[in-house]
Amino acid sequence: MLNFEFKNPTKIIFGKGEIQKLNNEIPKDVRVLILYGGGSIKTNGIYEQVLSALEGLQIEEFGGIPANPEYEVLLEALKVIKEKNINYLLAVGGGSVIDGTKFLAAAAMYEGDPWEILKKPVRIFEGMALPFSTVLTLPATGSEMNSGYVISRRGTGEKLSSGGPGLFPQVSVLDPEVVRSIPKKQIANGIADAYSHVLEQYMTYPTSATLQDRFSESIMQTLQEIAPKMLNEDFDYDVAGNFMWCCTMALNGLISKGVPTDWAVHAMGHELTAQFGIDHARTLAIIAPSHYRFNIESKKEKLAQYAERIWGITEGSEEEKAEKGIQKMETFFHSIGIPTRLSEYTTAYEGCAERIEKTFAERNWMLGEYRKLSPQDVKEIVQMSY
Amino acid sequence: MLNFEFKNPTKIIFGKGEIQKLNNEIPKDVRVLILYGGGSIKTNGIYEQVLSALEGLQIEEFGGIPANPEYEVLLEALKVIKEKNINYLLAVGGGSVIDGTKFLAAAAMYEGDPWEILKKPVRIFEGMALPFSTVLTLPATGSEMNSGYVISRRGTGEKLSSGGPGLFPQVSVLDPEVVRSIPKKQIANGIADAYSHVLEQYMTYPTSATLQDRFSESIMQTLQEIAPKMLNEDFDYDVAGNFMWCCTMALNGLISKGVPTDWAVHAMGHELTAQFGIDHARTLAIIAPSHYRFNIESKKEKLAQYAERIWGITEGSEEEKAEKGIQKMETFFHSIGIPTRLSEYTTAYEGCAERIEKTFAERNWMLGEYRKLSPQDVKEIVQMSY
Incomplete structure (x- = not known):
């Protein structure tokens, strides 16, 4: 057996009707940006459950993160984070939305060209990224309980991955009910x-x-x-x-x-x-x-x-x-x-x-x-x- | 499947020769109490490895924690913790030493009769216990990666268990080489x-x-x-x-x-x-x-x-x-x-x-x-x- 280190601090909240528990998990004094994809969360009831769980918090939202999360789109979200002084991210989506959120968590605190984080790549340790949580809507990638991510750049055709121990979600809510509406x-x-x-x-x-x-x-x-x-x-x-x-x-x-x-x-x-x-x-x-x-x-x-x-x-x-x-x-x-x-x-x-x-x-x-x-x-x- | 929550923040460092890595894991400014059992660590080389890893830190030690860790013995260790202003514990042993260390981590910060922690029992949340790590010398109980513990009280014949999310070890070093000297x-x-x-x-x-x-x-x-x-x-x-x-x-x-x-x-x-x-x-x-x-x-x-x-x-x-x-x-x-x-x-x-x-x-x-x-x-x- 090879030597290894293992640490995975993400808290999993698993089960029917558990999205509401986010209310106890996200600090009361943060400004949250909710990130999502094509908007299916607005038709399958998940969006309402998330809003209800975040009641009382200051929230903004950014939708439209595509499959294979695109750098160009994420830069738009980064603008919102900076303009609105966002200090907590909540990904509501599948691997693409969560991966994009990880990149944004790092990019929000990175001084310099954000693409460097992927190109060098820059390993993100604890304290080098905004805190974030996730509500998983599409099981597949495992991104909800790991610290890696993959980003695509349309302009150059590149698809690069990065990560680091500072990019574990704080909390990930896994409600199998979301699978009901997945094609x-x-x-x-x-x-x-x-x-x-x-x-x-x-x-x-x-x-x-x-x-x-x-x-x-x-x-x-x-x-x-x-x-x-x-x-x-x-x-x-x-x-x-x-x-x-x-x-x-x-x-x-x-x-x-x-x-x-x-x-x-x-x-x-x-x-x-x-x-x-x-x-x-x-x-x-x-x-x-x-x-x-x-x-x-x-x-x-x-x-x-x-x-x-x-x-x-x-x-x-x-x-x-x-x-x-x-x-x-x-x-x-x-x-x-x-x-x-x-x-x-x-x-x-x-x-x-x-x-x-x-x-x-x-x-x-x-x-x-x-x-x-x-x-x-x-x-x-x-x-x-x- | 039943609903559940899962969070296990313990960092595992696994493999041959890895005890030395404790050096990077324990903060430099703490006063460490090393806790151990019958003293076998002094004959099988583990004690020397631990001391070498802790070089430069202020350390005290407390040996003699018996199998089925006894409340009466642990109270002696608690005295040392208070007298020496200990603020970090390192268990070097099997489940008994680690369980005893968990109790001490909680008892060191508990105001009132320490037995209450077990008798009520008092659930220990984050911030309610001293930080501690472990070097496992006897695989069996799993205590090195969980937040529960069992303590025996000779005087009354009681054997009680308690725990809480504040009692996960920060780091546990698992070197299979220790198994070599186990009967x-x-x-x-x-x-x-x-x-x-x-x-x-x-x-x-x-x-x-x-x-x-x-x-x-x-x-x-x-x-x-x-x-x-x-x-x-x-x-x-x-x-x-x-x-x-x-x-x-x-x-x-x-x-x-x-x-x-x-x-x-x-x-x-x-x-x-x-x-x-x-x-x-x-x-x-x-x-x-x-x-x-x-x-x-x-x-x-x-x-x-x-x-x-x-x-x-x-x-x-x-x-x-x-x-x-x-x-x-x-x-x-x-x-x-x-x-x-x-x-x-x-x-x-x-x-x-x-x-x-x-x-x-x-x-x-x-x-x-x-x-x-x-x-x-x-x-x-x-x-x-x-």
């Missing part, structure tokens, strides 16, 4: 996103971290179990609750402790979103199978363990089990309506791999758990996923 | 203790909390897997690391969220320790099988799930699987050298059940996840375990 396509994306998060922290090489492995497998098994219920049946509160908690636990830091992590699938996936606007979760399902096939030699022990424990595949050599595990993974993504080939999303895929190779070469990026995956390897992986 | 009997106790902690949070009734169930099963499976290696083989760092992390995760709050919890086994077990001085973990192994048999009607779904998932028992009715699960549990305790009948520990057991019945009746205690288990039920359970 099935977004639920499928959330399942794929959380599942891929686990894969990035699991599909590396064995380090005898038995408990962490079993926790990761627990999340994947639960996601597989709830997926057909979430997508094919009427809303069920308990099923939605498991979905929500799986998404949070998949990326709150716990399962990565003591084990190597990969994240190459995310690095490549981000480029597919930047180039083609494909939903983040879907880009991960496109890249993952090719990534694991390309790296089968170094990942075969964990791939075979995955095949055995998650899918009950006990026959065959380690390599054969590993390949069968990848096939099962593809079948799972297909079962939730997510195609795993780039050509199923766009006809303009030619040249995409070369562009990603060039970008990663410019950034001097070496990827994977060994940091040995070159830009040329990346090109091959992306081509395998066409 | 096998104590390791067996640690395994039984952690296993029993999971049982108390798992063996209730189903609430569709699929992920929590799987996390609990992950801990029990890992404990079962490492137990023979821990007890029959030479020290192995990775195996010790899994043991240590299992003990922490078994009682850091995570697996109890969204599910009912029982804790009747602990309530009864505490009385066996108070009456006969039997090791805490062993009292749990004595009571658990009888408790589950007595309550098989209300616990049979989870018992059967345990039998199926943990022990692969798929044949028979739900009741039959439940009973087989209990038998497997007993066999597991026996396999780590822990007898499961009170008469294997003492010949003076007659009348013990009646005394516990009387004590619980005086306290008006109703136990179990439904709070329906009467003192008379408790008497029967204890008699079943003779």
